[in-house]
Amino acid sequence: MSPTTIASQALSPWRRAVLKVGSNLLAADGGGLTTRYAEALAAFITASRAVGRQVVLVSSGAVAAGRAQLRAHAPFGSDLAARQALAALGQAPMIALWQSLSPRPVAQVLLTHDDLRNRRRYLNARATLRELLALDVLPVVNENDTVAVDELKLGDNDNLAAIVAALVDADLLLIASDIDALYSADPRLDASATPITRVDALTPEVLAMAGGSGSTVGTGGMRTKLEAAAKASAAGIPTALFSGRDPTAAGLLGEGQLRGTLFAAGRSRMQARKYWLRHAPAAPGRIHVDAGAVRALAGGRASLLPGGVLEVSGEFHRGDLVEIVDGAGRHVARGLSQYGVAEARRLAGKHSREIESLLGYSYGAEIVHRDDLATVADIETGESDT
Ligand SMILES: Nc1ncnc2c1ncn2[C@@H]1O[C@H](COP(=O)(O)OP(=O)(O)O)[C@@H](O)[C@H]1O
Numbered sequence: 001m002s003p004t005t006i007a008s009q010a011l012s013p014w015r016r017a018v019l020k021v022g023s024n025l026l027a028a029d030g031g032g033l034t035t036r037y038a039e040a041l042a043a044f045i046t047a048s049r050a051v052g053r054q055v056v057l058v059s060s061g062a063v064a065a066g067r068a069q070l071r072a073h074a075p076f077g078s079d080l081a082a083r084q085a086l087a088a089l090g091q092a093p094m095i096a097l098w099q100s101l102s103p104r105p106v107a108q109v110l111l112t113h114d115d116l117r118n119r120r121r122y123l124n125a126r127a128t129l130r131e132l133l134a135l136d137v138l139p140v141v142n143e144n145d146t147v148a149v150d151e152l153k154l155g156d157n158d159n160l161a162a163i164v165a166a167l168v169d170a171d172l173l174l175i176a177s178d179i180d181a182l183y184s185a186d187p188r189l190d191a192s193a194t195p196i197t198r199v200d201a202l203t204p205e206v207l208a209m210a211g212g213s214g215s216t217v218g219t220g221g222m223r224t225k226l227e228a229a230a231k232a233s234a235a236g237i238p239t240a241l242f243s244g245r246d247p248t249a250a251g252l253l254g255e256g257q258l259r260g261t262l263f264a265a266g267r268s269r270m271q272a273r274k275y276w277l278r279h280a281p282a283a284p285g286r287i288h289v290d291a292g293a294v295r296a297l298a299g300g301r302a303s304l305l306p307g308g309v310l311e312v313s314g315e316f317h318r319g320d321l322v323e324i325v326d327g328a329g330r331h332v333a334r335g336l337s338q339y340g341v342a343e344a345r346r347l348a349g350k351h352s353r354e355i356e357s358l359l360g361y362s363y364g365a366e367i368v369h370r371d372d373l374a375t376v377a378d379i380e381t382g383e384s385d386t
């Protein structure tokens with residue numbers, strides 16, 4: 001099980017990754033936070049930034065940090081309320097740990113299941129993360145344990161990291177674990193287990209390899225890592241699992257080499273996104289656009305700006321999928337509207353820089369962002385794929 005027994009493999013070039021760091025790497029069992037393993041991971045983030053790559057960190061460790069702080073002072077239970085209190089106590093020290101290792105400002109982003117399920121809040125979270133990256137700040141995401149109620153908890157940060165990867169349109173999910181790879185069986189229970197360096201499909205046989213967490217501070221074990229890899233794969237994002245305890249593995253990642261397990265993406269990101277845009281049910285609303293916008297959208301790389309909108313009809317809310325049609329009502333594209341029908345109507349024909357003064361706020365310069373658009377050509381060429 002020594003990390004050096006696993007040969008490294010080349011990773012495809014990436015431009016934006018989500019890196020998930022578990023409690024086990026930030027706090028030893030029962031102990032407080034330590035920079036011991038975080039240092040090499042923070043150095044990897046800094047080195048990535050230096051070559052123009054963006055990293056969003058999903059970090060656990062709040063509960064473990066809270067528990068360690070309280071241990072000497074007061075008794076605490078193990079129920080949900082106690083866990084939520086510990087998370088509240090430990091969240092600031094966890095953020096402070098990353099700030100102490102980052103030359104750039106660090107931003108705290110706390111998310112709940114509700115934020116990701118509600119389309120409006122999903123879009124807001126996405127816009128905030130995009131803005132933080134544009135500001136060259138390091139976002140550190142964790143579940144908002146303090147307010148998440150039991151039945152709505154995301155539960156583990158492996159799955160949260162996969163959702164965040166899709167949210168920020170990442171092209172790689174990195175999971176730093178306390179183990180160097182997925183093994184053919186739980187190595188704690190089976191001494192003959194062997195490391196698996198590549199997984200092309202998360203079949204039932206692969207899922208059966210995973211056991212639970214090997215420690216008291218981690219929550220998920222290998223099972224939640226495989227769930228996360230499956231989510232990322234469906235969104236067109238490959239996942240790389242490696243040991244966060246092995247500083248050379250973090251160093252190798254900076255050189256584009258993985259020593260660990262690579263889970264391939266099930267389809268390309270664009271295919272996954274366009275597939276969803278083609279097949280998801282649209283709201284009963286339409287955005288009618290002028291000839292200039294029709295030409296721009298046909299190119300496949302442009303966003304729909306307010307200036308190209310002629311009029312808006314039907315009913316839709318911010319975040320809904322709407323049909324985009326030309327002046328004669330012919331289908332041009334479909335996409336997620338950043339604005340609701342009343343807002344879009346007020347912005348029709350106006351310049352993006354007028355949005356703020358017209359509405360008193362802005363959700364962005366685009367009515368529909370190009371990442372959220374499928375053109376007629378996309379729809380026709382994708383008609384037969386599944
Ligand atoms: N098939 C498997 N391959 C590798 N590790 C496994 C497997 N099944 C169970 N595990 C356990 O999962 C642990 C990693 O998950 P976890 O303890 O939650 O750590 P983290 O803090 O990295 O999230 C390993 O240390 C190992 O004990």
Ligand SMILES: N[C@@H](CCC(=O)OP(=O)(O)O)C(=O)O
Pocket residue numbers: 021022023024059060061062063064087142143145155156157158217218219220221
């Ligand atoms: N949100 C919790 C961590 C939950 C979690 O998934 O933990 P882990 O299995 O260590 O990644 C915390 O900050 O303590």
